[in-house]
Amino acid sequence: AQKVTQAQTEISVVEKEDVTLDCVYETRDTTYYLFWYKQPPSGELVFLIRRNSFDEQNEISGRYSWNFQKSTSSFNFTITASQVVDSAVYFCALSEARLTGGGNKLTFGTGTQLKVEL
Amino acid sequence: DAGVIQSPRHEVTEMGQEVTLRCKPISGHDYLFWYRQTMMRGLELLIYFNNNVPIDDSGMPEDRFSAKMPNASFSTLKIQPSEPRDSAVYFCASSLGTSGYNEQFFGPGTRLTVL
Numbered sequence: 001a002q003k004v005t006q007a008q009t010e011i012s013v014v015e016k017e018d019v020t021l022d023c024v025y026e027t028r029d030t031t032y033y034l035f036w037y038k039q040p041p042s043g044e045l046v047f048l049i050r051r052n053s054f055d056e057q058n059e060i061s062g063r064y065s066w067n068f069q070k071s072t073s074s075f076n077f078t079i080t081a082s083q084v085v086d087s088a089v090y091f092c093a094l095s096e097a098r099l100t101g102g103g104n105k106l107t108f109g110t111g112t113q114l115k116v117e118l
Numbered sequence: 119d120a121g122v123i124q125s126p127r128h129e130v131t132e133m134g135q136e137v138t139l140r141c142k143p144i145s146g147h148d149y150l151f152w153y154r155q156t157m158m159r160g161l162e163l164l165i166y167f168n169n170n171v172p173i174d175d176s177g178m179p180e181d182r183f184s185a186k187m188p189n190a191s192f193s194t195l196k197i198q199p200s201e202p203r204d205s206a207v208y209f210c211a212s213s214l215g216t217s218g219y220n221e222q223f224f225g226p227g228t229r230l231t232v233l
Binding site: 105109 | 227
């Protein structure tokens with residue numbers, strides 16, 4: 001069975017600090033996909049990033065960066081120079097890879113509440 | 119382009135009443151998902167459809183819950199009879215493709231309160 005663990009339930013930082021959100025996953029699949037979603041106070045879920053299990057290259061996009069390490073089954077997410085607007089719940093998710101049917105059935109972690117204060 | 123549309127946005131009902139939640143996926147998407155979010159259980163996948171056909175309903179909590187997708191642009195999630203423990207935010211999401219790589223686009227959710 002697939003499992004996603006986000007051990008940090010809540011993180012509080014002061015604006016302009018860097019913050020890293022941790023995600024550890026479990027799967028028996030050799031091919032899989034990892035996602036980060038953001039849920040701001042308004043409630044909708046917004047897709048941020050995805051990685052496939054064959055691509056361990058880390059990426060930076062503006063203030064966001066991702067660190068994917070298969071050896072430790074981790075897919076961590078970092079916000080540099082955090083802003084108040086980054087305050088939200090962040091979810092890590094894992095999906096199976098199916099070429100025929102099955103679709104992208106997502107397993108979500110429990111989320112990390114990020115609070116960025118002035 | 120319009121995103122995933124859900125209605126109603128808020129629903130308050132009394133225990134025992136029938137509740138119907140509605141979803142319009144993004145045009146052209148062939149997968150539709152229903153999720154439930156609660157403080158206790160987080161985000162749970164209830165059921166998903168591919169090309170209007172239910173593929174996996176193992177997450178549906180009990181027989182009181184049912185979901186249909188009569189056509190590519192409309193789906194319903196029905197609870198009959200509703201109970202207070204059904205109170206949650208229900209999300210509909212849609213995606214394109216079968217490989218698992220494509221992200222799911224979520225609707226704004228329906229906040230259900232059962233008194």
